[in-house]
Ligand SMILES: Nc1ncnc2c1ncn2[C@@H]1O[C@H](COP(=O)(O)OP(=O)(O)OP(=O)(O)O)[C@@H](O)[C@H]1O
């Protein structure tokens with residue numbers, strides 16, 4: 001019985017290529033949108049983690065007071081709960097940081113640079129409000145910076161990226177549905193005689209619709225598998241965008257399992273679109 | 287089984303027939319005659335709901351076809367076997383699959399043995415794997431009859447089922463239809479073949495209906 005319901009619609013390929021090629025292209029794009037979404041989430045996580053437990057104290061003071069104020073800052077930090085460690089950056093380290101922005105030939109000695117103290121917080125962190133008050137009392141030129149003003153826009157950017165890739169996925173789903181609906185109504189229209197004969201022998205709409213929908217769904221799923229495979233293959237060995245592996249675009253570890261859902265979702269969208277189209281068309285044909 | 291109450295049909299160029307009130311009871315045997323273009327095929331189409339009458343009511347088991355849902359109409363057609371004048375096959379499927387279609391398209395099990403027996407009876411065992419367009423007109427009619435009876439219908443409607451057949455084969459098909467009728471199926475055959483009608487009347491009590499002058503008349507006494 002299932003054998004016959006597969007053959008009831010002639011194999012003539014009206015729009016067959018449209019279905020599987022369209023599904024393959026959409027699956028390919030979906031893999032990229034998914035990768036973008038997952039990378040954005042990962043970036044947000046790693047930026048948050050990297051910046052969360054570190055801080056700096058910048059000491060700007062006249063050269064004469066600089067050493068004394070720096071000492072005072074280190075003393076305050078040593079006696080503050082929630083601070084794990086603190087260390088004065090060497091001029092060379094500061095030079096390295098600045099050379100990223102200002103170039104390597106920086107005459108460091110000629111610049112009135114503030115002194116930088118690198119601070120590691122414990123997991124709970126210090127009472128920042130109290131710490132700032134004590135610092136301004138002991139060393140008026142010291143500013144405690146826990147990077148919140150950097151973290152916020154980075155995280156905002158990452159969540160925007162996620163939203164955009166989510167929207168892209170939704171659009172891909174909608175276009176897939178539209179392609180399938182178009183192909184399904186073309187197939188139904190070019191098989192009017194088949195529908196007529198099936199009606200005459202007492203086939204219900206559900207049976208007729210399924211004969212068409214099954215073919216559509218199978219082609220879409222096949223296209224989805226091909227597109228996903230190509231998409232995943234092209235993501236292998238994509239260059240990393242940052243110093244560590246987690247900042248790379250693409251999938252990582254168990255994340256490689258996520259795109260395997262793409263052909264399944266393509267098939268589900270195709271099935272629903274073809275089913276809706278078939279029932280609408282069949283209701284209009286007596 | 288099937289009842290016409292004051293039925294008229296008009297394709298737009300004037301009524302083909304009107305005021306038709308007739309009942310095709312379970313187990314009855316009817317012939318329908320009339321000149322070409324009188325409306326015999328139209329009458330049959332009204333019986334199985336391919337057409338709705340422009341006036342009056344057609345009832346199947348006391349339910350008006352007009353009021354039936356699409357699923358109910360499909361259900362109703364499961365119990366009616368039809369030999370269409372133009373056969374109506376799925377041309378990409380072989381004869382065997384076409385004959386089994388009333389069962390397979392309604393989710394009922396298909397017995398290959400039954401299909402083979404039936405194809406044997408109508409003399410098409412050798413053509414079982416052939417595609418419908420490659421068959422002769424008479425072979426197609428025989429296949430159409432096989433398809434109409436495969437699901438043991440409660441009603442058999444046959445539109446010129448012997449139009450292209452030699453006398454021996456016509457009688458063979460007639461005896462198949464009479465056999466079904468003996469088991470309770472209501473049979474209605476539209477035909478011009480008076481010899482066929484005479485042969486049938488010597489075996490079963492058949493009523494002859496005739497469409498003439500836009501009326502459906504009982505023509506039993508003429509024969
Ligand atoms: N779909 C249609 N639309 C318009 N007119 C039609 C339609 N079908 C049939 N007719 C007309 O209705 C009339 C009756 O047609 P019908 O097929 O019922 O005749 P019939 O008695 O079966 O003839 P035959 O013996 O030649 O098969 C014909 O004049 C035909 O032209």
Ligand SMILES: [Mg+2]
Pocket residue numbers: 326327328371445
């Ligand atoms: Mg006719």
